[in-house]
Amino acid sequence: MSSTSAHDRTAGSVPPVIIRAEGLSKAFTAPDGSPLPVLDNIDLALREGEIVALLGRSGSGKSTLLRCLAGLIAPSTGGVSYRGQQINGANPGVAMVFQSFALLPWLTVQQNVELSLQAREVPEAERTERALKAIDLIGLDGFEGAYPKELSGGMRQRVGFARGIVVEPDALFMDEPFSALDVLTAENLRSELVGLWEGNEAPVKSILIVTHNIEEAVLLADRVLVLSSNPGRIKAEIPIDLPRPRDRQDPRFESIVDTVYGLLTGRSGHGAEAAPHADHEEARDRTPATPVNTPLPVVTVGGLAGLLQILVARGGEDGLAELADELNFEVDDLLPLVDAAVMLGLARTRDARISVTPEGREITEADILTSKQLFAGHVAKHAPLVRAIVQALSRTEDHTLREGLFLDLLRRGFSTEEARIQLDTAIDWGRYAELYDYDHNDAEFTLEPGAQAHL
Ligand SMILES: Nc1ncnc2c1ncn2[C@@H]1O[C@H](COP(=O)(O)OP(=O)(O)OP(=O)(O)O)[C@@H](O)[C@H]1O
Numbered sequence: 001m002s003s004t005s006a007h008d009r010t011a012g013s014v015p016p017v018i019i020r021a022e023g024l025s026k027a028f029t030a031p032d033g034s035p036l037p038v039l040d041n042i043d044l045a046l047r048e049g050e051i052v053a054l055l056g057r058s059g060s061g062k063s064t065l066l067r068c069l070a071g072l073i074a075p076s077t078g079g080v081s082y083r084g085q086q087i088n089g090a091n092p093g094v095a096m097v098f099q100s101f102a103l104l105p106w107l108t109v110q111q112n113v114e115l116s117l118q119a120r121e122v123p124e125a126e127r128t129e130r131a132l133k134a135i136d137l138i139g140l141d142g143f144e145g146a147y148p149k150e151l152s153g154g155m156r157q158r159v160g161f162a163r164g165i166v167v168e169p170d171a172l173f174m175d176e177p178f179s180a181l182d183v184l185t186a187e188n189l190r191s192e193l194v195g196l197w198e199g200n201e202a203p204v205k206s207i208l209i210v211t212h213n214i215e216e217a218v219l220l221a222d223r224v225l226v227l228s229s230n231p232g233r234i235k236a237e238i239p240i241d242l243p244r245p246r247d248r249q250d251p252r253f254e255s256i257v258d259t260v261y262g263l264l265t266g267r268s269g270h271g272a273e274a275a276p277h278a279d280h281e282e283a284r285d286r287t288p289a290t291p292v293n294t295p296l297p298v299v300t301v302g303g304l305a306g307l308l309q310i311l312v313a314r315g316g317e318d319g320l321a322e323l324a325d326e327l328n329f330e331v332d333d334l335l336p337l338v339d340a341a342v343m344l345g346l347a348r349t350r351d352a353r354i355s356v357t358p359e360g361r362e363i364t365e366a367d368i369l370t371s372k373q374l375f376a377g378h379v380a381k382h383a384p385l386v387r388a389i390v391q392a393l394s395r396t397e398d399h400t401l402r403e404g405l406f407l408d409l410l411r412r413g414f415s416t417e418e419a420r421i422q423l424d425t426a427i428d429w430g431r432y433a434e435l436y437d438y439d440h441n442d443a444e445f446t447l448e449p450g451a452q453a454h455l
Contacts, residue, residue, distance in 0.1 A: 015048040016083075018093055018170045018206050019069055023078035025231075026064055031411040031419075037231040038064050041078070044225065044234065046171055051197065051207040053217035053224045057264065057335065059418075061232030062210040063175055069208070070094045070173055083170075093170035095163075095204075097177045101156045103148040103163075109135060110144040113162045120167060134166035135159075137201060139192065154185035161193070168203040175210045190219060194244050214260045218253060219246050226263050230293070236263050254321065258352040261320045265338055265349045291385035291406075292413030296425045297339035301375070301432040307337045308346060308356060308364045317355040344378040376433035380454035385410075385426040390435050390451050399447035403438075 026039040038061040046052055046069075054062045067073045069080055071091035079086050082093045095116065103112050113131040122130070135144055138158045148156055157177060164172050178186035196202040211217050217224045221240055228235040238260060246253055310327070311318060324334045338354055341347035346360030356364070363374045379386045389406060393399050403423060410419035427438045435451040438444070 015050070017045045017047050018083065019046045019091065019208075020044070020081045021065075021069060021075075021078065022081075024065075024068060024075045024080065025077045026061070026068060026073070027076045027231075030413060031416055032408075034412055036413070039068070039075075040231040040233050042232070042234055046206050046208055048170075048205045050222040051209065051220055053221035054208065054210045054227060055212065055214065055217045055224050055260065055264070056227030056232065057229050058212060060227040060229040062212075062227055065227070065232065066173055066175055066208065066210050070096060091171075094173050095165070095167050095169035095171075097157075097160045097164045097172065097174040099176040099180050101148070101153075101160045101180070103156055103159055105148050108145050108147055109140060109151070109159050109162075112148070112159055113166050116163050116167050130166050131162075134162040137165070137196070138162040152185070153181050154189060157181060157189060161189075165202050165204055170204070171206045171208060172202075172204040173208050173210075176212070177209070178216065179211075179213070190216065191245060194220065198244050214257055214264070215248065218256050218260065219248070224260060226260065238263075257321055258319065261352040262349075264335060265320060265352070265354075289384045291388050291410060291422070294343075294384045295414070295418075296383055296385055296422055296429070297336035297343065298421055298425050299336045299340045300428055303337055304340050304344075304346075305364070307341055308360050311347065311354065311356045312361055312364045316361065317353060320349070320352050320354055323354065344382045346378065372432070372434060376435055376451070377454050379429050379433045380435055380451070383426070383429060385422060386430045386433075386435065387455070389426060389430060389445060390447065390455060393436055393445055393447035394452050394455070401445050403443045403445065 021042050021044050024039060024042040025037070027035040027037045030036040042065060044052075054065060056062050064073070068075050069091065071080065071087045071089055071094070080091065081087065082091050104115070107115065110128075110131050113134055114127045117127040117130060132144065135141065138161050140155065140158050140162065143151065143155065148159070151159070157180075160177065164174075178190060181189065193202075197207070207220075209217070209220060218240060224238045224240065225234050226236040226238065227233065238256065240256055242250065242252055242256075248254075310323070320334065320338065323329075327334070338347065338349060341354075341356075341360065342349060345357060346363060347354050347356050349355075359374070359378065363371050363378075366374060380390055381387065385406075388409075389401075392405065393401055406423055406426075407419050410422050414422060430436045431438060434448045435454065436448055437446045439446070
C-alpha cells in the first residue's frame with residue numbers, strides 16, 4: 001500500500017473484503033464438445049482501499065476471471081461472494097470499464113453516462129446531477145452533448161470511466177482499459193486515474209484491473225496477481241509498496257518489473273514462484289508435449305531470427321525488460337518470441353534474462369542453407385504441431401494431407417479461430433524449414449523430400 005495513499009489502511013487493521021472468490025474454476029466447451037478448462041481453483045479477495053492488477057499471458061483467463069467476479073458468467077465450480085453474500089447473477093458491487101469503451105453511438109456523452117444510473121433506477125433529477133459531476137471529474141466538462149463519434153479514443157474512454165464511477169461502485173473493474181489507446185493518451189489517462197485515486201476523489205472503494213502490460217500493473221496496483229496459463233491459476237502475488245505517483249526509473253520499480261518478467265517468462269510456471277501449485281505443474285511436465293497442450297507461440301520465423309540476431313549482437317545475453325524497452329516492444333510482443341526461442345532450444349531464460357544457446361548461435365551465424373537445415377531439425381523435434389504434421393504426412397502413401405485433419409484435431413483444445421492461428425503458424429515454420437509445402441488453393445500439405453530425416 002502506498003505510503004501517500006488517501007486509501008491508506010489504518011495501522012494494524014485489515015480492511016473489509018468486498019469480493020471474494022473461493023475455489024473458483026471455469027471450463028468452457030471446446031467446438032468438439034470436450035471441456036476446455038480455463039480457470040482452476042482460484043481463491044482471491046478484493047479488499048477496500050486497494051487496486052489489484054490481474055496480469056497474465058494472452059488467453060490465461062484474465063477476462064474470464066473478471067467476468068466471473070462481476071457475475072456476468074457463472075463459475076463451473078466454486079463461488080463468488082459480495083460483502084459476504086454469495087452472488088447468483090450480476091454482482092451489485094461492480095461497475096465495468098471495457099477496452100472497447102462500449103458506448104452507445106446514438107446517445108450523447110451525458111446520456112451514455114446516465115444509462116448506468118437508469119439501469120439502477122435512480123430518479124431523473126439525481127441522474128442528471130450525478131452524471132454531470134462524474135463527467136466533470138473525469139475531465140469532460142463541456143462535452144456533455146457530444147456524440148461518441150465526435151470524440152477521440154482517449155475522450156471516449158473517459159466516458160467509459162465516467163459511466164463506471166457514476167454508480168459509485170464498491171469495486172471498479174477495468175478490462176484492459178488503456179490498450180486501445182495510443183501510448184501517450186494511455187499514459188495520460190493512467191496518471192489522471194492515479195491522481196483521482198490518491199486524492200480520494202473517485203467514488204470507488206477498490207479497483208481490479210486486467211492487463212497484459214507489466215509496467216502498467218506495477219504503476220497502478222497495490223498487489224499484482226500473476227495468472228499462469230492452461231488453465232489459469234494464481235501463480236504469484238506481488239505486493240507493491242511504492243508511493244504514487246510511481247517513477248519508472250526508480251530502481252525499486254525496475255526490480256519489481258524484472259521480478260514479474262521473470263514470473264511470466266518462467267517456462268509455464270516452473271520454479272519457486274509456482275510453489276502453491278507446484279505439484280500440478282510437475283504432473284503436467286511429465287506429460288508428453290502435444291499440439292494441444294503445448295501450443296506454438298504465434299510468431300514468424302523472421303521475428304524469431306531477428307530476436308536471435310539481436311541477442312548475438314549484444315553478446316549473447318540481455319535483460320528482458322531492457323530488450324523490450326530498446327526494441328520499443330510491449331511485453332506481449334516480446335514474450336511469444338522468447339517462448340518460441342525457448343521452445344526450440346535456441347535460447348533460455350533465467351529470472352528476467354534471456355541468453356542464446358550454442359544451437360541458437362549456430363543458426364544465427366550459419367549461411368542461409370545450413371541455417372534452414374538446422375532450423376528444420378529444431379522445429380521437427382521441439383514444435384509439437386510441426387512434428388505431428390511431418391509424422392502424419394510420412395504415414396500417407398502420397399505424402400499429402402488436407403488441412404482439415406489438423407484443424408479437427410486442434411479444435412479439441414482450441415477455439416476455431418485459435419486452431420486456424422496455430423495451423424497458420426505451423427505452415428509458416430514448416431515451409432521455411434522445407435519440411436513440407438502447403439497449397440492454399442487445395443488447403444493441402446505435401447511432405448518435402450528429406451523431411452523424415454529430421455524426425
Ligand atoms: N465464451 C467462451 N467460449 C469458449 N471459450 C472461451 C470463451 N471465452 C473465453 N474462452 C477461452 O478461454 C480462454 C481464456 O480467455 P480470456 O479472454 O479469459 O483470456 P485473457 O487472459 O483475458 O486473454 P487476452 O489477454 O487475450 O484477452 C481462451 O482460450 C479463450 O478462447
